[in-house]
Amino acid sequence: MARKHPPDSLPLANRGGRPPALKPEHLSASLDVVAERAQASLQEIAAELYHRCGVRICDATVRRAFRAQGIVRLKPTRPVYATAPKAAKRYGYTAAHQREDVPPYSTNLTDTERELIADLFERAPGQRGAPVHYSRRELVNACSYVLRTGCVYDVPTLASRL
Structure with a gap:
């Protein structure tokens, strides 16, 4: 059981325990090491104490x-x-990297292909017919998409341009 000492009194004596590893002469040597090399690490100080005093700590x-x-x-x-x-x-890319009026599908006709077949799909000036609701180029691109991929063309793209 632990003994309690009154606050104004001190214990009579140190009754044992391990003796301190550093004796007063070692402490003065360690203070000399610190005075010589203030930036030394604790390991360096311990090594220097072993070198000077022979104490390993x-x-x-x-x-x-x-x-x-x-x-x-x-x-x-x-x-x-x-x-x-x-x-x-x-x-990623900025606006400078993007081309203007980029076609949405890779199956769209290039300008060169368009020039080759333009006479088949464009009306001559003054020719009669229904008013144009969709660009002829977009209609040809839709047909080209269906023929080349076999998939349904994205109808909302056409419907959004009404």
Whole structure:
């Protein structure tokens, strides 16, 4: 069972436990090492103590001994660099990459093909007939799509151009 001491009294004696790894002469040697090399790591300080005094300790022991002496390692303050805000990265194509009036299907007639068959589908000026609701070129493209793919043409594309 643990004994409680009154707050104003101290325990009579240290009744055992492991002896401290660093003796006062080792502490003074470690303080000399820190004075010589202030940026040394705890492992480097422990290695230097082994080299100077022959005492082998770990870096946690060095840290505890320094804390008991009131020595605390402070991180150096880093300068604050003001960087310009980076613009958001763009992925994919921009408007500059896109062609104007791109045909929606790869089966559409090219301009060269269109010139070859234009006389079959275009009316001569002054010729009679029903008014044009759809572009003749789009009608030929729809027929070409059905013939080349065997699939139904996208009707809403035509209907949206009324």
